[in-house]
Amino acid sequence: MPKLDLTRIDRRGGSGYPGKLAATMQGRSSQRLGPAGGLTQFGANLVRLEPGAMSSLRHYHMEQDEFVMVTEGTCTLVDDSGEHAMQPGDCAAFPAGDPNGHHLINKSDAPAAFLVVGTHTPQETAYYSDLDMMVKTDAGGSRFTRKDGSPLTAAQIGDDQ
Amino acid sequence: MPKLDLTRIDRRGGSGYPGKLAATMQGRSSQRLGPAGGLTQFGANLVRLEPGAMSSLRHYHMEQDEFVMVTEGTCTLVDDSGEHAMQPGDCAAFPAGDPNGHHLINKSDAPAAFLVVGTHTPQETAYYSDLDMMVKTDAGGSRFTRKDGSPLTAAQIGDDQ
Numbered sequence: 620m621p622k623l624d625l626t627r628i629d630r631r632g633g634s635g636y637p638g639k640l641a642a643t644m645q646g647r648s649s650q651r652l653g654p655a656g657g658l659t660q661f662g663a664n665l666v667r668l669e670p671g672a673m674s675s676l677r678h679y680h681m682e683q684d685e686f687v688m689v690t691e692g693t694c695t696l697v698d699d700s701g702e703h704a705m706q707p708g709d710c711a712a713f714p715a716g717d718p719n720g721h722h723l724i725n726k727s728d729a730p731a732a733f734l735v736v737g738t739h740t741p742q743e744t745a746y747y748s749d750l751d752m753m754v755k756t757d758a759g760g761s762r763f764t765r766k767d768g769s770p771l772t773a774a775q776i777g778d779d780q
Numbered sequence: 781m782p783k784l785d786l787t788r789i790d791r792r793g794g795s796g797y798p799g800k801l802a803a804t805m806q807g808r809s810s811q812r813l814g815p816a817g818g819l820t821q822f823g824a825n826l827v828r829l830e831p832g833a834m835s836s837l838r839h840y841h842m843e844q845d846e847f848v849m850v851t852e853g854t855c856t857l858v859d860d861s862g863e864h865a866m867q868p869g870d871c872a873a874f875p876a877g878d879p880n881g882h883h884l885i886n887k888s889d890a891p892a893a894f895l896v897v898g899t900h901t902p903q904e905t906a907y908y909s910d911l912d913m914m915v916k917t918d919a920g921g922s923r924f925t926r927k928d929g930s931p932l933t934a935a936q937i938g939d940d941q
Contacts, residue, residue: 621872621882622857622864653847656873660845660899661822663873684821686814688849688895690869696783703783708851711782712817712824721782734849736897738821 621656625665628655636676637763638776646672646725652734661739667732668694668725674733677720677748683738685713687723692731694723699748705733720748750775782817786826789816797837798924799937807833807886813895822900828893829855829886835894838881838909844899846874848884853892855884860909866894881909911936 628651634644646669653663666674677697689705696703696711698721705711705723713721715738725731743756751765752775765771789812795805807830814824827835838858850866857864857872859882866872866884874882876899886892904917913932915924926932 620861620864621859621874621880622866623871623873625869625871652871652873653845656847656871657875657878658845658847658873660876661847661897663847663871663897665871684814684819686817686819686822686824686897688851690849698782700781703781705783708786710784710786710813710817710824710826712784712813712819713782714818715821717818719782734895736822736824736847738899 623652623656625650625652628652630667635761637771640676640776643673643676646670647674659739662735662737664735665690665732666735667730668692668723669730670725670728672725674723674735676750676752677722678745679713679718679720679748680715680737681744681746682715682740683743684715685738686736687711687713687733689723689731689733691733692725692729693727694731694733695726696721696723718746720746784813784817786811786813789813791828796922798932801837801937804834804837807831808835820900823896823898825896826851826893827896828891829853829884830891831886831889833886835884835896837911837913838883839906840874840879840881840909841876841898842905842907843876843901844904845876846899847897848872848874848894850884850892850894852894853886853890854888855892855894856887857882857884879907881907 630648632648634641650665688710694705699719746753753766754763791809793809795802811826849871855866860880907914912926
């Protein structure tokens with residue numbers, strides 16, 4: 620039925636980031652509401668951030684529009700222009716191709732949460748603002764490289780990969 | 781900047797429905813957050829319903845996924861299976877082509893609001909569940925007809941059109 624039972628939708632932690640970068644996602648978990656509701660054209664994830672956690676490494680998308688609404692607690696939006704506190708009901712929009720890297724950090728001492736919507740596209744490229752890293756995603760999966768396409772360095776991903 | 785100032789985004793009432801059907805949208809108003817944030821791939825509207833108001837006539841989309849999250853008050857989701865109360869944080873998903881007509885009604889005595897996201901597509905057809913009416917939308921605008929494509933009847937749209 621269209622109304623979603625959020626208590627029955629898996630909450631996943633972890634990270635797809637390579638090597639030691641995966642640890643930066645500690646305290647972040649997400650429920651994928653879109654597929655739970657049968658949607659295929661865009662994703663709608665309900666993301667929970669424990670104190671100190673971040674939504675992602677700061678990045679921007681080349682192909683996919685992105686929209687967020689904070690639903691609980693206080694999130695700090697970090698983008699090229701600085702830090703912006705966001706309370707429940709506050710929204711932000713990130714048009715595809717706008718090279719203003721962004722992420723949300725929970726700098727408070729209470730849990731925070733937000734809804735994030737992003738278009739599904741056959742291919743995607745995202746660039747990370749604070750690292751020499753990009754990711755290309757298609758039906759075959761995601762490939763993380765340096766921005767010139769060469770392999771990530773040992774210094775970037777550590778000894779655990 | 782990505783964070784949206786909701787106090788600066790126009791709130792629009794009114795309706796595109798033909799003739800007397802437009803009056804059914806009284807008490808509904810909406811802010812178009814997507815274009816305000818430069819998004820083109822999907823719409824993100826913050827809709828306010830005064831007591832007694834409804835989101836739309838009950839309908840379903842053939843081409844566009846739709847997702848809602850209630851943000852304030854209590855909305856009643858009406859679909860083919862009946863009525864479902866939705867509180868802030870409750871979500872519902874409506875995949876393109878699923879012929880389960882739906883709308884939200886504010887049956888409470890306080891204002892209610894919800895966020896609705898819908899894909900932008902070059903063409904769209906939507907069918908109205910409780911009327912012999914459909915609408916086809918493309919770059920040229922929207923055309924409301926009976927479900928067989930013939931003009932709406934005077935009984936449907938009244939004397940004011």
